[in-house]
Amino acid sequence: MRNNSCIVKTSPFSFKVSSHFPSVIKNLSTLYPDSLLTSSGTADFNVSVNMPFVSAIPLFKRALFSLDGFAPFTRGPIDHSHALLEWGMNWCVSKYGADRLIIHAACVARKQKAVLLSGDSGSGKSTLSCALMNESYRLLTDELTLVNLENSLVTPFVRPVSLKDKAIDVIQKRYPSAVIGLVAHNTHKGTVSHCRPSDLSWSTMMEPAEIRGIVFPKYNALATDIKVSQISSLDSFTKLLEQAFNIHILGSKAINMLQQICERTPAFEITYSDTQHAIDFVNELYDSDK
DSSP states (O other): OOOSEEOOOOSSEEEEEEEEEEHHHHHHHHHOGGGGSSSSSSEEEEEEEEOOEETTEOOTTEEEEEETTOSSOOOOEEEGGGHHHHHHHHHHHHHTTTTSSEEEEEEEEEEEEEEEEEEEETSSHHHHHHHTTTTTTTEEEEEEEOOOTTTOEEEEEOEEEEEETTHHHHHHHHHHTTTTTOEEEEETTTEEEEEOOOOHHHEEEOOOOOEEEEEEEETTOOOSSEEEEEEEEHHHHHHHTTTTTSHHHHHHHHHHHHHHHHHSOOEEEESOOOOOHHHHHHHHHHHHHO
């Protein structure tokens, strides 16, 4: 791995990352195993986080993410550069990973049985998926669930788990051995950091899984106990349809597949304040799936 660039060999999409900010490359070595970081080879996406220029004048305190020279986001502070990279990598796949249905959802699994965790930003799905990962579940993805159109299996896209604000402390206190990357303060998403996926998640990142449960989590600090409501397949389909990035491109085949998944898969809305209650519910969901 060179000082200012490396190739991140995640699957099914890889990235060539270039940056003149040492923190960006250093954070990659914290969040990804050495076996996935190389200094040579090809990649699906050629991305960079570097100092922007305006009329050839460098903006020394700013950072800009780009894909093949195209910048999809506005520039941010230098100390947000490592977060910009992770957000940008997600953006690349959400825009150009058109061979699979992409759902804005986390996904965890035991062996080949997966549970989809879907919700709007701030619902707690990333915190819950990170907790489950640290409870010996496989992390398939934190943000972008990739569903194969041919067999409706989830293709793992293992990446660091995005944590925001109080969730960072929750994970650090609950799982002291969890590896947390650099922290970016005062971003448009609040205080942001990322948790390194477990060794189990990395070692099984080539193993697809079948969606056997769908959960729409909602963290509510005022909740006194967990509230669980099973929802209809139509409601589940409608909610996931709203979270599907590229279903309008893939068309009827993807719509029919998503409908079939929802018709055969139990779906629940849960509201909770105690992460342990949510973990217990997912455990019970797995245990009931014989």
